[in-house]
Amino acid sequence: MRERLERVVQQPLDGSSAIIAAAAHELKTPLTLISHISQMLVDEQLGLSEQERAKYARRLQLVSARTLRLVQHLTLSYRLDDNKQLAFAFELEPVNTREVCEQVLHELTPYAREYEQELRFKTASRPQLVVANRDIMYDVVVNLVDNAIRHNVPGRPVQVSALTHADHVRVSVHDSGNGISKHDLNKLRESLGREMQPLSGHAGSSGLGLYIANQLASAMGGAIGLGRASQGTTFFADFLRSKQLTLW
Amino acid sequence: MATVLIVEDELLLADCYARWLRAEGHTTYHVTDAQQALDMLDEQQVNVVLLDMLLSGANGMQVLNTLQSHVDLSGLPVVLCSNALPQQLPDFSAYGVKAVLDKSVLTREKLGIAIAGALA
Numbered sequence: 001m002r003e004r005l006e007r008v009v010q011q012p013l014d015g016s017s018a019i020i021a022a023a024a025h026e027l028k029t030p031l032t033l034i035s036h037i038s039q040m041l042v043d044e045q046l047g048l049s050e051q052e053r054a055k056y057a058r059r060l061q062l063v064s065a066r067t068l069r070l071v072q073h074l075t076l077s078y079r080l081d082d083n084k085q086l087a088f089a090f091e092l093e094p095v096n097t098r099e100v101c102e103q104v105l106h107e108l109t110p111y112a113r114e115y116e117q118e119l120r121f122k123t124a125s126r127p128q129l130v131v132a133n134r135d136i137m138y139d140v141v142v143n144l145v146d147n148a149i150r151h152n153v154p155g156r157p158v159q160v161s162a163l164t165h166a167d168h169v170r171v172s173v174h175d176s177g178n179g180i181s182k183h184d185l186n187k188l189r190e191s192l193g194r195e196m197q198p199l200s201g202h203a204g205s206s207g208l209g210l211y212i213a214n215q216l217a218s219a220m221g222g223a224i225g226l227g228r229a230s231q232g233t234t235f236f237a238d239f240l241r242s243k244q245l246t247l248w
Numbered sequence: 249m250a251t252v253l254i255v256e257d258e259l260l261l262a263d264c265y266a267r268w269l270r271a272e273g274h275t276t277y278h279v280t281d282a283q284q285a286l287d288m289l290d291e292q293q294v295n296v297v298l299l300d301m302l303l304s305g306a307n308g309m310q311v312l313n314t315l316q317s318h319v320d321l322s323g324l325p326v327v328l329c330s331n332a333l334p335q336q337l338p339d340f341s342a343y344g345v346k347a348v349l350d351k352s353v354l355t356r357e358k359l360g361i362a363i364a365g366a367l368a
Contacts (some may be wrong), residue, residue: 028331029258032352036264039355046267060258115259 022208023074030067034060052240062194066146073139077212080219090133092220094242096140097169104141105160108149116154119145123162128169130239132220140224140237141171147199148175149197168222168238176232213237249273250295250367255285255311256329257300261351265298269354273315282311289321295348301330312343312351325366329354351356 041044041053050054083131105119112119130137141160148158152175159174214224217237229236252269256262256263268274277292279285285297296317301308301317308328315321328340328348340348349358 025331028352032331032354033258036261036354037350040264040267043271043356045271047271059350063260 033063073212094129095132095134118157121160129242131242144173148173152178172236174234231247251275253297254278255299287337297326
């Protein structure tokens with residue numbers, strides 16, 4: 001039995017097993033937080049004030065929401081990874097990039113504040129329409145912004161921008177964290193989205209979030225990538241530009 | 249009672265450990281990276297270090313190596329916290345590590361026992 005177990009442990013992980021291992025790793029951190037905060041809330045010996053209890057309850061809510069987002073993204077990833085696109089059958093339509101980005105920033109601002117961060121958004125005043133599924137596009141942008149919040153330096157803003165190019169609109173998300181070593185940067189550019197690549201300087205990162213973001217963006221004809229940054233890291237997502245005229 | 253230096257870059261976890269340890273009567277300091285840890289150890293008298301294995305910038309192993317190479321700090325007891333299973337981690341005993349704790353199942357009681365054991 002023991003030998004059999006050791007053989008199983010030593011086997012290299014295939015694609016789906018690697019995703020399960022990365023998912024377990026990524027879920028462990030927020031679940032640990034939920035467990036610890038819950039313990040604090042019921043521990044009368046800690047003498048928490050009502051104000052402190054309210055603060056921890058709010059954090060519990062934010063961490064739970066983030067964990068649920070991760071589970072939702074894993075479900076989407078499974079459907080796409082297993083060639084179940086037909087069952088997935090999402091509809092593409094003209095989507096206003098600005099609206100999606102503003103919604104993401106609105107929803108993640110309380111989470112960013114817990115990390116003493118501000119989310120900033122810069123875009124053109126005219127609408128930037130892309131061909132996408134609004135919900136999936138939201139998930140891609142949420143993924144990139146959530147990743148940036150976790151790796152940014154407290155006190156510095158996470159900067160989100162949307163710029164129109166010839167055939168696509170690029171949503172870029174910049175954090176001022178430790179950045180990625182040149183060696184890892186090149187490796188990551190080659191493998192981004194095709195395999196999970198843990199990032200140096202990004203503690204606890206399995207690369208799962210970027211893998212899923214690329215899967216979702218690719219399903220809509222887009223892609224994610226890694227931009228140039230003198231300090232920190234910039235990831236971007238490209239979405240196909242819609243040629244449809246708008247009345248907005 | 250002892251003075252514990254918490255080296256943890258997840259602020260919520262650090263806050264939790266500090267509250268748990270203070271409830272046991274310990275004094276705590278908190279830093280988020282290796283360099284801050286070394287600066288704090290230069291400034292303050294610390295009896296034990298509670299060290300996260302995965303830190304942004306430098307990991308726990310680098311902190312352990314630095315502590316080992318520092319003459320005045322090489323005997324400082326360390327309690328490691330990790331999200332990896334203890335059996336997946338190498339043997340840290342040569343680095344002054346007194347206990348390795350699995351973060352996901354950590355409780356106030358387990359942390360208190362580990363710190364008391366490290367100080368014994």
